[in-house]
Amino acid sequence: MVLPIVAYGDPVLRRTGAEIKKDYPGLQQLIDDMFETMEKSKGVGLAAPQVNKSIRLFIIDSSKMFDEEDKEEGLREVFINAKIIDESGDEWGYEEGCLSIPGIREDVYREETLLIQYYDRDFNFQEKKLTGLTARVVQHEFDHIEGILFIDHLKPLRKSLLKSRLENISKGKVSVEYKMKFPKK
Numbered sequence: 743m744v745l746p747i748v749a750y751g752d753p754v755l756r757r758t759g760a761e762i763k764k765d766y767p768g769l770q771q772l773i774d775d776m777f778e779t780m781e782k783s784k785g786v787g788l789a790a791p792q793v794n795k796s797i798r799l800f801i802i803d804s805s806k807m808f809d810e811e812d813k814e815e816g817l818r819e820v821f822i823n824a825k826i827i828d829e830s831g832d833e834w835g836y837e838e839g840c841l842s843i844p845g846i847r848e849d850v851y852r853e854e855t856l857l858i859q860y861y862d863r864d865f866n867f868q869e870k871k872l873t874g875l876t877a878r879v880v881q882h883e884f885d886h887i888e889g890i891l892f893i894d895h896l897k898p899l900r901k902s903l904l905k906s907r908l909e910n911i912s913k914g915k916v917s918v919e920y921k922m923k924f925p926k927k
């Protein structure tokens with residue numbers, strides 16, 4: 743089932759997600775629904791707070807960001823109760839967007855490499871070292887379960903220039919191709 747994506751301005755996007763246990767009700771269905779929702783909206787990542795669940799769960803599929811000529815293949819994965827153990831390497835800029843903030847794309851600087859521990863959808867413990875675009879997507883989604891949005895990484899002046907557009911998004915005054923829930927509509 744495709745779920746509505748919560749738009750900018752909803753308090754759920756600002757909460758720190760709670761850890762979950764293996765017996766979290768409806769977990770497997772929620773994960774399937776999140777993949778369906780992400781694919782429908784052509785996203786490469788989706789975090790549970792974006793579908794109105796304040797829990798430490800996010801999914802990514804960075805495989806579509808690469809083509810056959812690239813050395814990397816990308817990663818399709820479920821991250822539960824993730825912890826970033828280390829971030830390293832040079833900060834690099836990349837134009838990010840977010841399904842909860844449609845129509846806005848801005849350069850965000852993040853470190854290149856990431857060591858992350860998490861549980862997968864079967865609750866097997868995993869540790870992975872990620873780099874480049876896949877690390878980027880994970881860093882963006884991990885921020886969501888901490889209540890952080892990509893626009894928070896912008897310089898204050900840049901962010902203030904976006905203020906009225908962000909306000910319009912929260913009111914539903916934005917053109918979007920997928921189902922959303924607007925907090926001020």
Ligand code: NI
Pocket residue numbers: 839840841842882886
């Ligand atoms: Ni996002």
